[in-house]
Every structure is written in C-alpha cells, then in structure tokens.
Amino acid sequence: MSPFTSLRSLVSTLFRRSQVDAEMEEELRSHIQHRADDLERSAGMDRAEAERRARIEFGGYERYKQEGHEALGGQFFETLWQDVRFALRMLRKNSGFTAVAVLTLAFGIGANAVVFSVLNALILRPLNVPQSQTLFMIERGQNSSPMQSYPDYVDLSDRNRSFDGMAAYDMAPAGLDAGGKPSPVWLYETSGNYFDILNIQPYLGRFFHRSDEHGPNGSPYIVLSYGYWQSRFQGDHGVVGRMVQLNQHPFTILGVAPPEFRGTELFFAPDFWVPIMNTEQVQGWNSLNARYSTGISLVGHLKPGVTPAQATGDLASVAAYLDKSYPKEDGKISFSLSRPGLVGNMLGQPVRAFVSVLMLLTGLILLAACANLGSLFAARAADRAREIALRLALGSSRKRILRQLLTEAVLVSLIGGVAGLLGGIGLLHWLSAWQPVPNMPVNVPVNPDASVYAVALLLALASGLLFGIVPVRQVFRADPWQVVKSGSLSAIGRRYTARDLLLVIQIVVCAVLVTSSLVAVRGLVRSLHSNFGFLPQSAMLVETDLDMGGYSGDRVATMQRRMLDTVETVPGATAVGLTDRLPLGLGWNSTSIFADNTTDLSMPNAVTQAIVYNISPGYFNAAGTAMLAGRSSTWHDDDHSPRVAVVNREFARKAFGSEKDAVGRYYKKMDGTRIQVVGLVEDGKYKTLTEDPQPAVFLPILQSPTSATFLVIRSNRDPHELAVDIDGKLRALDAGLPFTIKTWDTELNSALFASRVATISLGVLGGLGAMLAITGIFGMASYSVSKRLRELGIRIALGAQRREVLGAALGRAWRLLAFGSAMGLLLGVAASRVLSFIVYQATPRDPLVLGGVVLAMLLLGLLASWIPAQRALAADPLMLLREE
Amino acid sequence: MTGQAQLLPGTLDLLILKAVSLGPLHGYGVLLRIGQISDQALLIEQGALYPALFRLVRQGLLTASWGTSENNRRAKFYELTTAGRKRFREETQGWNRLAAAMTCALAAQPEEI
Numbered sequence: 003m004s005p006f007t008s009l010r011s012l013v014s015t016l017f018r019r020s021q022v023d024a025e026m027e028e029e030l031r032s033h034i035q036h037r038a039d040d041l042e043r044s045a046g047m048d049r050a051e052a053e054r055r056a057r058i059e060f061g062g063y064e065r066y067k068q069e070g071h072e073a074l075g076g077q078f079f080e081t082l083w084q085d086v087r088f089a090l091r092m093l094r095k096n097s098g099f100t101a102v103a104v105l106t107l108a109f110g111i112g113a114n115a116v117v118f119s120v121l122n123a124l125i126l127r128p129l130n131v132p133q134s135q136t137l138f139m140i141e142r143g144q145n146s147s148p149m150q151s152y153p154d155y156v157d158l159s160d161r162n163r164s165f166d167g168m169a170a171y172d173m174a175p176a177g178l179d180a181g182g183k184p185s186p187v188w189l190y191e192t193s194g195n196y197f198d199i200l201n202i203q204p205y206l207g208r209f210f211h212r213s214d215e216h217g218p219n220g221s222p223y224i225v226l227s228y229g230y231w232q233s234r235f236q237g238d239h240g241v242v243g244r245m246v247q248l249n250q251h252p253f254t255i256l257g258v259a260p261p262e263f264r265g266t267e268l269f270f271a272p273d274f275w276v277p278i279m280n281t282e283q284v285q286g287w288n289s290l291n292a293r294y295s296t297g298i299s300l301v302g303h304l305k306p307g308v309t310p311a312q313a314t315g316d317l318a319s320v321a322a323y324l325d326k327s328y329p330k331e332d333g334k335i336s337f338s339l340s341r342p343g344l345v346g347n348m349l350g351q352p353v354r355a356f357v358s359v360l361m362l363l364t365g366l367i368l369l370a371a372c373a374n375l376g377s378l379f380a381a382r383a384a385d386r387a388r389e390i391a392l393r394l395a396l397g398s399s400r401k402r403i404l405r406q407l408l409t410e411a412v413l414v415s416l417i418g419g420v421a422g423l424l425g426g427i428g429l430l431h432w433l434s435a436w437q438p439v440p441n442m443p444v445n446v447p448v449n450p451d452a453s454v455y456a457v458a459l460l461l462a463l464a465s466g467l468l469f470g471i472v473p474v475r476q477v478f479r480a481d482p483w484q485v486v487k488s489g490s491l492s493a494i495g496r497r498y499t500a501r502d503l504l505l506v507i508q509i510v511v512c513a514v515l516v517t518s519s520l521v522a523v524r525g526l527v528r529s530l531h532s533n534f535g536f537l538p539q540s541a542m543l544v545e546t547d548l549d550m551g552g553y554s555g556d557r558v559a560t561m562q563r564r565m566l567d568t569v570e571t572v573p574g575a576t577a578v579g580l581t582d583r584l585p586l587g588l589g590w591n592s593t594s595i596f597a598d599n600t601t602d603l604s605m606p607n608a609v610t611q612a613i614v615y616n617i618s619p620g621y622f623n624a625a626g627t628a629m630l631a632g633r634s635s636t637w638h639d640d641d642h643s644p645r646v647a648v649v650n651r652e653f654a655r656k657a658f659g660s661e662k663d664a665v666g667r668y669y670k671k672m673d674g675t676r677i678q679v680v681g682l683v684e685d686g687k688y689k690t691l692t693e694d695p696q697p698a699v700f701l702p703i704l705q706s707p708t709s710a711t712f713l714v715i716r717s718n719r720d721p722h723e724l725a726v727d728i729d730g731k732l733r734a735l736d737a738g739l740p741f742t743i744k745t746w747d748t749e750l751n752s753a754l755f756a757s758r759v760a761t762i763s764l765g766v767l768g769g770l771g772a773m774l775a776i777t778g779i780f781g782m783a784s785y786s787v788s789k790r791l792r793e794l795g796i797r798i799a800l801g802a803q804r805r806e807v808l809g810a811a812l813g814r815a816w817r818l819l820a821f822g823s824a825m826g827l828l829l830g831v832a833a834s835r836v837l838s839f840i841v842y843q844a845t846p847r848d849p850l851v852l853g854g855v856v857l858a859m860l861l862l863g864l865l866a867s868w869i870p871a872q873r874a875l876a877a878d879p880l881m882l883l884r885e886e
Numbered sequence: 887m888t889g890q891a892q893l894l895p896g897t898l899d900l901l902i903l904k905a906v907s908l909g910p911l912h913g914y915g916v917l918l919r920i921g922q923i924s925d926q927a928l929l930i931e932q933g934a935l936y937p938a939l940f941r942l943v944r945q946g947l948l949t950a951s952w953g954t955s956e957n958n959r960r961a962k963f964y965e966l967t968t969a970g971r972k973r974f975r976e977e978t979q980g981w982n983r984l985a986a987a988m989t990c991a992l993a994a995q996p997e998e999i
Contacts, residue, residue: 025962029913031934032961036914037932059932066933073940810962 013857018754029290049587051492065399085409091302092410096341099382100414102777103375107418108425108876109463109770110371114457115426115450117364117763119737120433121357123268123448129343130262132201133303138310139342140168140317142335143817149296152278152289154324154332155193158300161320164313168302169199173270174712177547177740178283179247180234183739186547187230190265191278191285191298197259197652199302200266207242207257212275216290221277222253229263230273248276250552251283257541266301268343293328301342310339317611318717333606356760363515363767366586370511370771374778376472379411381785385472387807394791404474411470419462423455472504498810500816505782512775513826513859519768520854521830522761535587535686537626538746542567542724543584544713545742558709562597565713568735572727574719579621582708585688585698585751591615595657595697598741603624612649612658613688616706622648624714632665633680635702635772645705653697659746721745766830771864779866783815793875804875811874823859830855895925898930898938903966903974904950912961939964947973963969 041047047055057063061489070259071081073399113735128134141148150158152170160169170193174768190196197209210223224246226235235241244255251277258513264271278298289297302574304313317337323334344353350352383390386743390403427450434449452816548558570578583590594608619636622629630651647669654664661682668676685695690845702713717724725743732741794811904912905919917935920928942948948971955961966974 026936027961030933032912032955032959033932035938036912036955036957036961037958039959061931063933066936069937070940071936074944337982735903757926 020244022071022074026067027336030060030067031065031352034055036587043821057657060701060817062396064396066429068399068402068674072185081405082296082409087412088406088533089410089413091701093414096382096757099378103378104418104421106371106777107415107462109773110368110422110465111415111458111461112422112426112429113364113767113770114461115423115454116429116433117357118457119426119430120448120452121361121453122451122453125354125357126453128270128341128449129266129428130264131266132791133587135185135357136306137200137301137342138304138305138313138339140302141338141340142296145540148299148340150298150300151293152295152298153291153293153294154335155298155300155326158317158320161323162313163306164301164305164316166305167197167199168197169193169301170278170298170300171196171266172279172287172298173267173277175273175547176249177551178273179250180244181246183186184247184551184738185234186740186742187273188270189284190272190275191281192275194277194279196217196275196282202259203860204258206239206258207255207749208768209257209259215277215279217279219251219280219283219288221279222251222283224248225256225275226258226466227272227274228259229264229265229271232260236342245445249283249549251280253280266299267343268608269336269613273339277279277589279574293332299490312525312669314339323326323745326447331603333604360763360767363518363764366511366514366765367770367774368461370386370466370508370774370778372469373508374412374469374774374781375414375465376469377504377785378780378781379469380473381781383407402533407469407473408470409767410552415462415469416459419458419465423458426450426458444712460746474522495603502782505778506813506818506825508778509775509859510773510826510829512778512862513823513855515764515768515771516858517827517830517851518853519764520851520858521848523763524848524851524854525761533684533686534586535627539748540716540718540729541624541626541746542717543710543746544715544728544741544743544817546713546739548739549709551736553709555726559704559707562618562711563705565732566620567717568731569713569715569728572715572724572731574717574718575715576718577620577623579714580618580703581617581621581625582703582711583614583713584712584746586691590689593699594672595653595699596672597657597667598670600670600675601673603670608672609669610697612656612699615698615700616703616708617648617700618703621700621714627686628684630661630682634681634699637704638701645675645677646702647677648683648700649679650683650698652695652745653699654679656697664864668814773859775859775862776866778817778865779815780870782818783812783867784815784873787874791874791877799878807874807877808871812871815867816863819859821865824857826859827852827855897981898934900974900977901928901930902935902938902942903947903970903977906964906966907971907974910963910965912953912955912963915955916959916962916964942970946970 034056037059038049038052041055042049042051045052050304060066084347104743129137131137139148140150142150142154150170155168155170159165162168164436171190173188173190175186176186178187179185194210194212194215197204198211202209202432204225205228206274207225210221214221226241231237231241232592241255242257245252246255247253259275276284277439278290281290304310308316315335317339319337321332321337337521338567393403430448430450454764460530553561566578566580569575592611592650594605595610596603597609598609617635619634621627622634632648634648635646649663649664654661657669658664658667662681664679664682666679668678670676683700686698687693688696715724715728728743732739790811797807797810901920901924902916905916905923907983908919908923911919913935916939917930917932920930939950940949943964947967948964949967950962952960953963974979
C-alpha cells in the first residue's frame with residue numbers, strides 16, 4: 003500500500019471515527035444475530051440462551067473490536083488520544099500523586115536542562131566563529147600557561163608551517179571619552195589580522211587589518227562590539243568614522259562587530275577591540291619588544307589536513323629555534339595546543355572537570371527521580387489491581403493496558419519536563435545576565451538553544467518510559483482470576499524485589515549528593531576563614547587609572563602621593579596605602595628571581611618566580627598584612643636610592659633557603675639589578691584560594707611606577723558614609739578623574755566566585771537528592787506498612803512490643819537505607835576528589851563531613867519513616883478485623 | 887474435538903480469500919463457508935475473523951457493501967477485487983508448493999536416502 007493511501011485511510015479514520023465505530027458495532031452484532039439464528043434453529047435453544055451462547059462463542063468482543071480498529075489503520079493516534087484523555091482523567095482523580103510526580107520530575111529535568119545548558123555553552127558548543135573545530139589556542143611551557151610574549155608571537159607566526167596564520171590578543175581596561183564624562187571600558191588589544199584570522203565579517207563599517215598596522219601607536223582604530231554599540235551609542239549608524247578619546251588619545255571608530263561575535267573568551271565579552279600596536283596608549287607602557295613579558299594569548303586555524311599532533315610537532319621545532327636564539331628568555335620553552343574560549347586549559351580544565359561532575363550528579367538525580375517514580379507507579383499499579391484485572395477479564399489485551407500505563411507515565415514526565423524546562427530557562431536567563439565581577443564585562447553566556455530543548459524533551463520521554471516500564475512485569479503476570487478473588491496484584495514471597503533495588507539506588511545517589519554538598523560547603527566555610535595574608539574586612543578600595551585621567555610621566559607619582567595624603571584626611575581612616583594589583587584579584591604580574599651570586603641570568607637559572615606588587619608606604623598597615631621583620635618601604639625609596647624590596651616568607655624560603663636572615667640579603671632581577679630585601683611579611687593567597695604558598699615580592703611604587711592602582715583605606719566607619727567622604731575629597735582634588743569606590747569584601751567576591759558557584763550548585767543538588775530520598779523512603783515505608791497492616795494488627799493483638807512491631811514494619815526500609823547510605827558515602831568520598839580542584843581545602847576525609855553525612859541520612863530516614871511508623875504502631879487489630 | 891486442526895499463522899487470510907472467491911459473503915457466511923469446505927476440520931475463533939477481514943479490505947483485496955442476508959438481516963458482504971483475485975492465485979500456488987514440499991519431505995523413508 004502506498005504511503006498516500008495509508009495516509010488517506012489514517013485521515014479518514016480519524017475523522018470518521020464514530021461512523022466507523024458504529025458500522026463495526028453493527029457488523030459484529032449482525033454476526034452474533036446470525037449465529038444465534040443458527041443456534042435457535044439447530045440446537046433448539048430459546049432466543050435469549052442462543053444469543054448468550056453466540057456471544058460466548060464470538061470471544062473477546064472488545065478485543066476484536068479493538069483489533070479491528072487497528073487493522074483498519076490510523077489507530078495509533080486514535081488510541082493515543084483515547085489513552086491521553088483517560089490518563090488525564092486518572093491523574094486528575096489522584097491529584098496528590100500527580101503533583102508529587104510532576105514536581106519530582108520538574109526538579110529532575112529542570113536541573114538537567116540547566117546543567118546541560120551550561121555544559122553545552124562552555125564545553126560542547128565551540129566558540130561562535132566559522133570553522134571553530136580547527137581553531138586552537140597555543141599554550142606555553144610544561145604547566146601550559148596561555149600567556150605568550152609579542153616577540154615570540156611574531157616568531158611563532160612566521161616560522162610555523164601548520165597554521166593558517168595566528169592572531170594575538172589580550173584584555174585591558176581603559177577610559178573612553180566619547181563626549182561627556184570618560185567612562186571605564188574593557189577592551190581586547192588584538193593583532194591586526196585578528197578578524198581576518200577568525201573570518202568574522204563586520205556588522206557595520208569595516209574592521210582593521212594587517213595592512214592597518216603602522217608601528218607602535220600607528221593604528222588608532224576601534225571596532226565596537228554590538229552590545230556596547232547598542233548600550234553606549236544606541237545603535238547609531240553614524241558612529242562609523244567618529245573620533246573618540248581613548249585614555250585622552252584620539253581613536254577612530256571603524257565599525258561594529260556582528261552581534262553573535264563576543265570575542266575569543268567565553269567569559270569575557272569586550273566593549274570593543276583596538277590594534278595591539280597601540281598598547282602604549284591603552285596600557286601606559288609598551289611590551290611589544292619585551293620577550294620576557296608574557297601577557298598575550300594566541301589563536302589560529304590549523305591548515306586543512308593538519309592534525310593537532312602534527313601541529314604540536316611543528317611548534318616544537320619553533321620552540322627549539324627560540325631556545326637556541328633566546329636562551330635567556332625562552333630557554334627550554336615548549337608549546338602545546340588547547341581549545342580556545344576558556345583561557346586555554348587554565349580555566350578550561352577545572353571548568354570541564356566541574357561541569358562534567360555536575361552533569362553526572364544531575365543525571366544521577368534524574369535517575370533517582372525515575373527510581374522514585376518507578377516505585378510509586380508500581381505501587382499504584384498494585385493498588386489499581388482490580389481495575390486492571392477487570393479490564394483483562396473483559397477482554398482487553400495486556401498490550402493495550404501497558405500502552406495505557408506507559409501513556410500515563412510519559413504524560414506525567416512530559417508535564418514535569420515542560421515545567422522543569424520553563425523553570426530552567428528562567429534560571430539560565432538570570433545566569434546569563436548575571437555579572438559576578440563588579441565593573442568587568444565578565445559573564446557566563448549560557449542561554450539555552452535548540453539542543454537544550456531537545457535534550458530536555460528526550461530526557462522527559464526516556465524517564466517516562468523508564469519509570470513507566472517498572473510495573474510491566476506486574477501487569478504481565480497478573481492473573482485476573484486471582485486478583486479479583488484476593489484484590490492484590492503484588493508479588494508475594496520474594497525477599498528482595500526490583501522496588502527495593504530502586505530504593506537502594508535512590509539512597510546511594512542521595513548519599514553521594516549529600517556528601518559532595520557537605521564537602522563543598524565545608525570547604526567554602528574554611529576558605530572564608532582562612533588566612534588571606536590581608537584583612538578584607540573594614541577596608542575600602544578606590545580603583546583609579548591616572549592614565550585614563552590624562553596623567554603621565556612624573557605627574558603620576560606626584561598625583562598618587564596627593565591622593566594618599568587626601569584620603570588620609572578622611573575622618574575615620576586609620577591607615578591608607580596604594581598597590582598596583584590586589585591579591586586574589588584578576589590577573590597578576592610575576593617576575594623571575596635570581597640568586598645574588600648568579601651570573602647567567604637566563605630563565606632556567608632562576609631560583610623562583612615571584613608575584614610582584616608595587617606598593618606605597620603604608621600599604622601593609624592598610625591591607626592588614628603582618629610585618630614579621632625589617633621595615634616597610636618609605637617615600638625615600640625612590641628612583642635615586644638603592645633598590646629595595648619587601649618579600650613574604652615563601653619568597654625567603656625559596657630564594658634564601660630560610661626566613662631567618664632574609665632581611666638584608668640581596669637577589670637579582672633578570673636585567674641584573676641587585677635588590678636588597680629590607681622587610682619580611684606573612685604569606686598570603688595571591689592567585690587563587692586553592693593555591694600552595696607562593697613567593698611574593700613587594701616593590702616601592704616610586705622605584706617601579708604604575709598608573710593603575712588601588713587605594714586601600716582602612717576604617718571602622720560605615721562603608722557608605724566613608725565612600726561619600728572619599729568621593730568628595732577626590733572630586734575636589736581632580737573632578738575629571740575616573741575612579742570607583744567599593745569595599746574589599748565586594749571586590750573579593752570575584753576570587754570566591756568559583757567556589758561559591760560550586761557550593762551553591764552542589765548545595766542545591768544535595769537538597770534535591772535529600773528531597774527525593776525522603777519521598778522514596780516514605781513511599782516504600784508507607785506502602786509496606788499499609789500492605790502488612792493486618793499482620794501488624796495481629797502481632798499487636800498477640801502482645802508484640804513496640805520495638806518488634808517497628809522492626810517488622812520498617813526493618814527492611816532501614817536496612818536498605820543503611821546499606822544505600824554506606825555505598826553512597828564511599829562513592830561520594832571518591833567523587834569529592836574532583837572538588838578539590840575548585841573548592842578550597844575540599845577534603846572528604848574530614849570527621850565533620852563524614853559525621854554530617856551519617857547524621858543527615860539518619861535524619862532523612864527518621865523523617866521519612868515517621869508517619870508510616872506511627873501508622874504501624876496505631877494498628878488496631880479489632881478495627882482491622884472488622885473491616886474485612 | 888478430534889479431527890480439528892489449529893490454523894497455521896497466516897493461513898486465515900488465504901482461507902478468507904478462498905471462501906469469498908466462491909461468491910460474495912458476509913462475515914458469518916465466511917465462517918460457515920470455511921467450515922463447509924474444510925469439512926469442519928479447521929477451528930477459527932469467530933471474533934478473530936473480523937480483524938482479518940478489515941485488514942484485507944484495507945489492503946484493497948476485498949471490498950465490502952451492506953446488503954440483506956438470507957435470514958433477512960442487514961449484513962456486510964465481502965467480494966474479491968481484481969487485486970484480491972490476483973493475490974488469491976499467487977497465494978494458492980505458493981501454498982501448493984509448500985504443501986507438496988512438506989508432504990514429500992515428511993514421506994521420506996530411510997532407504998530412500
């Protein structure tokens with residue numbers, strides 16, 4: 003039969019259902035009448051008896067009618083519609099059951115949709131550029147740092163044979179004056195070929211190209227991002243060709259990038275792009291010729307047919323060349339490839355590990371939810387035994403009944419899935435709009451796309467089928483005769499059933515989740531109370547960039563001194579200081595440290611790498627960093643006096659072997675300058691909360707001037723009042739100076755961002771898991787109590803003690819709980835290893851965590867079995883016997 | 887019930903085609919005709935006939951129309967279509983080949999091998 007005829011028959015049967023039904027009815031009745039006629043004639047029965055006989059001989063009337071409909075075709079949708087209507091009726095009748103089921107699934111599928119969306123946005127979906135599968139980032143060194151120097155970029159770009167060109171970029175803040183007040187912006191500095199390498203076409207105007215590079219500061223061009231063009235210039239098409247002031251230097255706006263292009267870092271969407279050739283105007287200094295200054299990232303497309311392995315081999319030959327030509331800066335250099343978008347492997351590795359673990363856990367949540375609903379549906383099928391038996395007895399096929407039960411399950415899971423997805427979409431939109439770091443365009447673009455909807459739908463269908471299939475065996479084995487007689491469809495005599503297994507799975511999953519969330523919460527609490535090496539409490543920060551205010555040369559240092567003097571006069575300020583970077587802020591500077599007696603000042607010869615902070619006198623007091631020995635720097639440590647430094651304990655240990663006599667000793671910089679250590683301060687956290695102790699060196703700001711700084715003001719006053727006073731004083735000093743005031747605690751949020759996100763998500767999952775465990779244990783316990791109520795009543799009547807009754811009623815549930823919890827705890831401990839990447843000091847081998855898990859599971863068990871236990875104890879033998 | 891045989895799967899359709907090929911019949915008539923031509927040897931559950939009839943109609947092998955039966959009752963009469971006649975011939979030949987082969991195979995004696 004052609005598809006067309008089958009379609010026509012489908013459509014016609016759909017529309018003429020009632021007519022077809024009536025005709026079939028009449029035909030079958032006609033058959034029975036004819037048969038009755040015969041029986042009347044040949045066997046001499048009376049009419050009523052003959053008709054009864056004829057009906058019996060005919061067989062399952064409803065079944066054959068049903069099969070007849072199926073044979074006529076177009077039955078699938080007809081039956082489906084019938085089943086859906088019936089299922090909706092049944093679900094409405096048991097609204098409590100439906101609500102629990104839908105809610106459970108909504109949480110399960112919603113959580114999966116959200117986590118999948120994050121996984122999709124950060125890991126599965128590549129950067130939104132053409133041919134993104136061949137785009138790679140070039141990383142450096144054994145521990146793969148994504149940062150390279152510009153001279154190395156030029157060599158890599160010229161000498162490799164595997165890439166279709168390479169582009170370089172870095173990120174920087176700047177002040178933009180497009181008429182009105184200068185506003186702080188974040189931009190990418192890129193090589194001229196950036197847009198050409200990535201193959202992006204302008205939305206408006208044009209992009210800059212390699213041919214626009216005319217040496218340092220020779221390409222004053224700006225390409226706006228679509229978002230910034232909309233928010234700052236209201237989508238004005240006349241913006242192309244306009245002249246604006248960037249850090250008081252004239253730049254021309256060339257064009258606007260397309261809306262879908264947000265730069266080459268997922269977390270960091272810039273306001274605009276400028277050629278890296280003009281870096282001096284943007285950053286205040288030029289490191290384009292400094293081979294040791296690593297701060298730019300490289301990306302490039304592999305040539306067609308070149309594999310990443312071949313490219314790595316090719317880069318190794320460039321590395322060998324660099325090693326030979328520049329042993330001082332590039333000694334023992336090596337290169338590797340990584341996926342672009344998450345600052346190479348630096349963010350990529352922990353993000354990938356964490357999101358994968360999260361996905362696994364949410365998958366487990368859904369599995370637990372399915373196990374939960376599976377046992378609920380099985381219990382319900384048992385309670386509907388009479389209905390099912392009656393339908394079987396009336397000639398309905400088992401297939402038909404199963405189909406109906408499955409329709410019900412899938413319907414529930416689809417409703418739950420849609421509800422969960424809607425909630426998830428809301429959460430994702432909020433997450434995408436969220437800016438975790440103040441004053442920076444950092445966000446997590448995780449808006450759902452078609453694949454997220456598809457996955458949610460698929461999960462809903464799959465879970466519906468999964469838990470819908472649980473009662474199947476029950477229905478297949480059901481003997482209507484037995485059921486109608488005894489009223490039960492449950493299996494009798496088996497010690498452990500599939501339902502018990504489901505419950506154990508559920509408890510294991512829950513225990514894993516509770517363990518991981520406790521480990522994460524404990525880690526976060528510890529990290530909040532650990533010693534940072536500074537006291538963020540009661541400290542205010544003023545972030546300024548004098549470069550943006552038009553200061554340069556000697557005027558910078560003078561102005562910094564005046565700012566410090568000014569804020570010192572703010573009432574309540576107990577200490578003020580200034581630093582170029584904040585510990586635990588984003589980004590850091592590091593420098594190679596050489597022993598004083600070293601003459602070969604090449605990279606491999608360095609004793610250590612230290613993080614560098616350029617600070618003013620008074621900084622340690624303002625920051626709350628404890629001075630252990632020696633002195634801090636003073637205003638006399640300037641350009642004309644000998645170079646000095648304050649170091650931390652780890653620096654002293656690494657560079658001098660011991661902390662004791664560190665003060666007074668010398669070390670060498672890469673350029674050979676001897677620097678004397680004049681002070682020793684405590685260790686702190688500099689890059690991340692999870693780092694091992696790092697060497698750090700604090701240099702007097704007068705000996706290494708920088709324009710972008712943070713003023714640190716320590717005061718016990720109310721932050722808001724203090725901010726108003728500081729604002730007033732600084733405005734009086736220079737009305738045109740762009741600056742932002744905030745508390746150090748706020749600023750620190752960015753450092754704690756990762757562990758906060760981890761803790762919150764794991765906490766939510768732990769809560770979900772706990773909820774599922776409660777409903778699961780509750781369902782199983784109350785079901786088994788209600789099934790054995792009569793037996794319990796008799797036990798009580800025969801004089802059983804409360805303990806024995808409880809043991810009989812709930813012993814099994816508790817045994818399963820204990821077993822499941824133990825398994826879950828072990829698995830959770832194993833899974834928590836991954837957490838230690840992200841959450842500071844996350845260790846499961848913590849008695850508080852282990853005890854907490856055991857206690858939590860115990861409480862959950864008690865809570866869930868409380869009501870069933872009460873019911874079991876209240877079993878009244880008289881009432882029960884009377885009921886029968 | 888000696889002398890009665892269970893139908894092989896798939897043979898009901900062929901029997902129906904055969905019955906109807908001898909003249910238009912209503913459902914009950916098909917049943918009686920099969921009983922008659924098989925010497926009451928084949929056992930068919932009465933209701934099972936109808937899904938098979940509907941299937942054959944849907945495949946375009948039979949057509950159905952309402953009429954009046956010999957008992958003066960309204961009934962649906964089935965007739966072979968051209969496609970049905972063709973299919974009936976093919977299936978008959980197929981069956982005959984199968985039956986001959988089976989008979990031959992089952993009649994084989996040890997000394998013949």
